[in-house]
Amino acid sequence: MRKVTPKVLLIAGVLMACSSLVHAAGFNIYEAGVRATALGGAFTATADDGSALFYNASGMSFMDRSSVSLNIMPIQPRMKFAEANSDVTEEVAHNTFLVPGAYYTNSNNEKVAFGVGVYAPFGLGVEWMNPTEFVGRQVSYDVEIQTVYVTPAVSFRVADAWAVSIGLDVAHQALDLKKMTLQPTSGANAIDTHIEGSSSINITPSFGLMFRPNEKISAGLMYHHEKTMKYEDQDVTMTNVMDPNHPNYVWAATLLAGLNGGVPTSTLTPTISSELNLPSILSIGLAYKFTPRLALEGNYVRFGWGTFQSLPMDFSVDALDQEIHFNYKDTWQVRFGLDYVAIPEKLNIMVGYVHDKSPQPAASVSPILPDADRNDYSFGLQYKHKSWDFTGCYMAVIADKRQNIENDRPANPDPAYPVGEYSNVANIFGLSVGYHF
Amino acid sequence: MKKLITLLTILPVLLALLLAGCSPDDPSHPTIVAPTGTQLFANYVAMGNSLTSGFMDSGLSVDGQINSYPRLISKQIGFSGFTQPRVSLPGVGSTTHPTPGMIYGVLHWNPNLGTIMPLGQAHLEDVINPATGYLQDLTQPTPYHNLGVPGALLHDVMNAYDAASSVRSVPFFDFINRASFFGNSEVPAVPDLSPAYQSASMFAQTVAKGSSLVTLWIGNNDILGSATSGTDQGMTPANVFQAEYTALVGTLAGGLLQRTGFPATIVLANIPSITSIPYFITEATFEAAIEGSWPWGYEESNVSLLTFTALSWASDAANLGSPVPANYTLTTSEVTNIETAVATYNGIIDGVAAAVTASGYASVGVVDANAAMTGLTVPEKTHFMLLLPQTMGNIEAAAAMTRFSLDGVHPNNHGYGIIANLFIAKINEMLGTEVPEVDLASLVWDPTYGVEVIVPAKTASPVLSPAVAEAMTAIFK
Numbered sequence: 059m060r061k062v063t064p065k066v067l068l069i070a071g072v073l074m075a076c077s078s079l080v081h082a083a084g085f086n087i088y089e090a091g092v093r094a095t096a097l098g099g100a101f102t103a104t105a106d107d108g109s110a111l112f113y114n115a116s117g118m119s120f121m122d123r124s125s126v127s128l129n130i131m132p133i134q135p136r137m138k139f140a141e142a143n144s145d146v147t148e149e150v151a152h153n154t155f156l157v158p159g160a161y162y163t164n165s166n167n168e169k170v171a172f173g174v175g176v177y178a179p180f181g182l183g184v185e186w187m188n189p190t191e192f193v194g195r196q197v198s199y200d201v202e203i204q205t206v207y208v209t210p211a212v213s214f215r216v217a218d219a220w221a222v223s224i225g226l227d228v229a230h231q232a233l234d235l236k237k238m239t240l241q242p243t244s245g246a247n248a249i250d251t252h253i254e255g256s257s258s259i260n261i262t263p264s265f266g267l268m269f270r271p272n273e274k275i276s277a278g279l280m281y282h283h284e285k286t287m288k289y290e291d292q293d294v295t296m297t298n299v300m301d302p303n304h305p306n307y308v309w310a311a312t313l314l315a316g317l318n319g320g321v322p323t324s325t326l327t328p329t330i331s332s333e334l335n336l337p338s339i340l341s342i343g344l345a346y347k348f349t350p351r352l353a354l355e356g357n358y359v360r361f362g363w364g365t366f367q368s369l370p371m372d373f374s375v376d377a378l379d380q381e382i383h384f385n386y387k388d389t390w391q392v393r394f395g396l397d398y399v400a401i402p403e404k405l406n407i408m409v410g411y412v413h414d415k416s417p418q419p420a421a422s423v424s425p426i427l428p429d430a431d432r433n434d435y436s437f438g439l440q441y442k443h444k445s446w447d448f449t450g451c452y453m454a455v456i457a458d459k460r461q462n463i464e465n466d467r468p469a470n471p472d473p474a475y476p477v478g479e480y481s482n483v484a485n486i487f488g489l490s491v492g493y494h495f
Numbered sequence: 496m497k498k499l500i501t502l503l504t505i506l507p508v509l510l511a512l513l514l515a516g517c518s519p520d521d522p523s524h525p526t527i528v529a530p531t532g533t534q535l536f537a538n539y540v541a542m543g544n545s546l547t548s549g550f551m552d553s554g555l556s557v558d559g560q561i562n563s564y565p566r567l568i569s570k571q572i573g574f575s576g577f578t579q580p581r582v583s584l585p586g587v588g589s590t591t592h593p594t595p596g597m598i599y600g601v602l603h604w605n606p607n608l609g610t611i612m613p614l615g616q617a618h619l620e621d622v623i624n625p626a627t628g629y630l631q632d633l634t635q636p637t638p639y640h641n642l643g644v645p646g647a648l649l650h651d652v653m654n655a656y657d658a659a660s661s662v663r664s665v666p667f668f669d670f671i672n673r674a675s676f677f678g679n680s681e682v683p684a685v686p687d688l689s690p691a692y693q694s695a696s697m698f699a700q701t702v703a704k705g706s707s708l709v710t711l712w713i714g715n716n717d718i719l720g721s722a723t724s725g726t727d728q729g730m731t732p733a734n735v736f737q738a739e740y741t742a743l744v745g746t747l748a749g750g751l752l753q754r755t756g757f758p759a760t761i762v763l764a765n766i767p768s769i770t771s772i773p774y775f776i777t778e779a780t781f782e783a784a785i786e787g788s789w790p791w792g793y794e795e796s797n798v799s800l801l802t803f804t805a806l807s808w809a810s811d812a813a814n815l816g817s818p819v820p821a822n823y824t825l826t827t828s829e830v831t832n833i834e835t836a837v838a839t840y841n842g843i844i845d846g847v848a849a850a851v852t853a854s855g856y857a858s859v860g861v862v863d864a865n866a867a868m869t870g871l872t873v874p875e876k877t878h879f880m881l882l883l884p885q886t887m888g889n890i891e892a893a894a895a896m897t898r899f900s901l902d903g904v905h906p907n908n909h910g911y912g913i914i915a916n917l918f919i920a921k922i923n924e925m926l927g928t929e930v931p932e933v934d935l936a937s938l939v940w941d942p943t944y945g946v947e948v949i950v951p952a953k954t955a956s957p958v959l960s961p962a963v964a965e966a967m968t969a970i971f972k
């Protein structure tokens with residue numbers, strides 16, 4: 059049995075450190091592997107590369123070689139917002155976010171296989187253009203959430219057709235939220251608040267199960283437990299951005315001084331503690347090979363988003379305490395992937411489709427995260443050469459238009475929340491290289 | 496086969512290039528409709544004077560504010576976010592303290608001394624120091640929902656932003672409007688809505704809150720200040736009242752429409768007759784209280800009403816031998832002129848409500864406070880102190896009979912409940928809602944403020960000191 063090499067851990071560490079802004083058209087990023095993404099994420103019953111560490115670690119027990127693989131997935135979210143009863147239209151900045159993935163598997167058809175993966179299954183990045191004028195800037199004009207999982211897992215081949223796995227999801231999260239407080243009587247930009255936090259490490263279990271009774275059928279189950287990411291005494295910067303000549307400047311100055319114990323200041327730096335819950339993920343998959351070269355897999359994925367109810371913000375200055383309510387509900391996705399071996403041992407062609415139900419009620423559709431039901435379409439190619447494989451994919455994420463309106467009235471009565479219709483798509487590209495030994 | 500493979504290889508690449516960088520469809524601008532019914536309750540603001548602020552027993556304190564009619568309304572409509580400028584006990588009263596830098600709190604009935612007197616006192620420095628929390632909500636970053644300012648005149652609603660800028664230099668403007676906190680500047684006139692206004696005024700703060708439901712009860716002090724001084728002079732002239740009331744309600748409707756995009760619901764209340772309040776007493780009542788006629792008569796002839804404070808004057812031995820001064824009496828013609836002014840004001844209020852509603856800028860209704868107050872029974876509009884002999888000194892019984900507090904002008908808890916129910920009935924009528932009425936039986940007024948009874952006071956000849964008499968009228972001057 060081979061051991062995890064220091065080099066692999068080094069690569070994982072580097073990726074974790076530089077995992078830049080992550081984003082998909084939602085809070086979850088199911089795109090942990092390029093081949094899996096090309097198959098629409100329908101990979102629980104296949105799980106035949108390093109990304110099995112996320113999709114179903116039991117797949118390691120059916121791999122005949124160890125492997126190292128690196129993924130990089132540029133994501134381009136594009137989002138617009140049209141305000142109700144007005145002609146105001148807003149748009150997010152045209153950013154490209156990079157979602158990393160790195161995997162090592164040690165699997166040689168032995169009783170026990172193991173591996174470790176680094177990936178980013180949850181993330182968010184919504185930066186609105188024109189932050190000083192954006193209609194939703196009181197809620198947020200720029201938010202980023204980055205979540206990195208390091209999952210070591212071990213898989214046991216309990217029988218010829220059966221494998222079970224257990225892993226630990228070691229997670230770290232960073233949160234960055236920028237919002238603007240307006241002076242209440244004039245509506246002028248007054249206090250620019252920047253919350254920047256880094257969570258403590260959270261560890262929860264994950265499980266997998268794989269059943270392959272014959273060459274044609276494969277069934278799998280994957281489960282990642284829910285998490286609570288805790289933030290303690292993180293940085294907050296509140297800056298008075300009003301023009302000192304503005305007739306209402308005294309409001310911002312007095313407010314900051316009041317929060318600062320009566321001492322005038324243009325910048326207040328309290329701390330914040332918070333907790334952000336991440337949902338459990340359960341996937342059940344079934345794959346069938348129609349011919350030795352053509353396989354179809356379908357997955358039903360259940361997200362325990364009901365755990366994501368609110369984001370409490372406990373500041374060191376009690377007067378600032380607040381809670382952002384999300385009130386998500388548990389939801390599901392269906393995923394399908396078609397894998398065609400165009401040239402045996404050389405070239406695979408893959409396509410996929412996803413229908414993704416939003417967990418978000420209309421009342422919490424906001425500039426932080428305007429989610430919607432989505433249909434994703436994907437395809438990709440995998441080229442193999444000796445011990446190497448190279449994979450590329452593209453996924454178009456097409457979200458339904460979403461309004462935060464119910465019965466012709468704002469779903470959220472808070473006037474800080476802009477009311478209107480959101481429209482968004484995301485282009486996801488993926489490139490990976492794998493080495494088998 | 497090779498061609499097929501080549502095609503399958505190239506096609507995805509071409510599609511990827513084609514789709515890369517694609518943008519979402521432009522979202523359409525949806526339409527939201529005006530709030531109706533209970534949806535209007537999401538943002539309620541109250542404008543007015545002392546009657547709106549919860550002023551009771553000649554002062555402002557949490558004991559009165561907790562039962563201010565706007566707060567009672569907010570509870571009944573389920574608006575939990577309603578805020579007021581709460582003042583800790585003993586409150587901020589109207590009685591002048593002999594020591595500079597000190598203030599008296601609200602009045603109370605002292606059961607041991609058998610008199611009305613201030614509940615307590617405080618250092619002015621402590622009152623205005625945010626650190627003491629005496630003014631509990633001084634640093635609230637948003638305007639209060641109850642913007643009623645004791646002593647406010649109609650003119651003040653759009654123009655006063657602090658004590659100095661108010662017509663009668665009323666200090667309550669300083670800590671309710673908080674211009675020193677919000678800043679203030681004169682806002683240029685809105686096109687088609689001509690009056691300019693101060694940005695920290697009661698009016699501007701209401702518009703800034705984007706209120707969907709507004710109650711406005713203003714104009715009482717434009718009359719009462721004269722009446723409580725025993726004269727019909729100095730009232731706001733009817734033509735001025737007409738102009739300012741029209742400008743206020745019209746601009747309020749237009750401002751809220753501009754701010755929210757939808758017409759607001761505005762509920763006005765008219766001005767009660769001065770004969771409806773215990774502060775004014777008949778000659779018979781006066782004579783009953785002093786146990787006989789005043790032998791030296793009155794300075795004015797044809798006296799119709801006396802002020803309650805005349806009892807204090809009459810109890811002063813130094814005044815024996817002098818006729819009751821004119822500032823304690825209202826003649827028949829003065830009462831007629833004042834009542835005419837009330838009727839004129841109320842006609843203006845009705846006319847403005849109809850005109851603004853017709854404009855479509857807002858839906859405006861009028862609570863007939865005048866009719867409701869006139870309809871009170873005699874005991875209900877009799878001063879507590881005059882009821883005590885009738886109840887053989889039973890404080891609870893006398894307190895339960897009257898609807899007015901110790902100052903004789905402002906309602907007590909029960910009285911504010913009656914007013915809240917008048918507004919609620921009008922709101923239900925205008926919006927088709929079924930907001931339940933306030934349970935009046937639950938609003939028990941304790942004029943002793945919980946002061947322990949050690950030695951029961953004599954029930955006969957209750958005393959009204961000159962200082963207290965001054966407190967009862969100070970708010971109108």
